[in-house]
Amino acid sequence: EDKVVQSPLSLVVHEGDTVTLNCSYEVTNFRSLLWYKQEKKAPTFLFMLTSSGIEKKSGRLSSILDKKELFSILNITATQTGDSAVYLCAVERSGNQFYFGTGTSLTVIP
């Protein structure tokens, strides 16, 4: 059965800390892995990863994919209170199907 598992489920850190969020998957006919930041109702797209070992970076956020070990990590450095959100990982398989993890809830304390 195809599945996406995120860890930890929740995380509380202080401003300035660095966090690493994990996403492992078992999905047949893998096409891509996506990270989203969800605040309130609508997720904001962060990264799409298709190739192993190539880091994608946007400001303090970065992500990398390992297609051999079937996981991805999302790193956030120098965290700020505005980073508090649920971070979702999704895997796309061929046939236009997506599988989402349950998310990691990040709380950044001032």
Added chain:
Amino acid sequence: GAGVSQSPSNKVTEKGKDVELRCDPISGHTALYWYRQSLGQGLEFLIYFQGNSAPDKSGLPSDRFSAERTGGSVSTLTIQRTQQEDSAVYLCASSLEGVTDTQYFGPGTRLTVL
């Protein structure tokens, strides 16, 4: 420019009634997606439209769910004979050409089935 819009923003209905949710994608975007998020659950993919191609409907939760996209633009998600477990936030997203493009999400429709 205008983003993805959805209507209504909130819908309360009685069990057994039909509901219709609307999504207006960003102008020029050929790809449109429907998702559902239930309380405490992750984001659940429902269906994806790419241009005028027939969508893969296997992600829809049951045969009470159907979706259309008219003229490659506006989409409607219809739920027939609603059940309490259909209560969720229904999110629509669009992207320029396909799944390799950034998906822009609408604000969602909160559906409550009493």
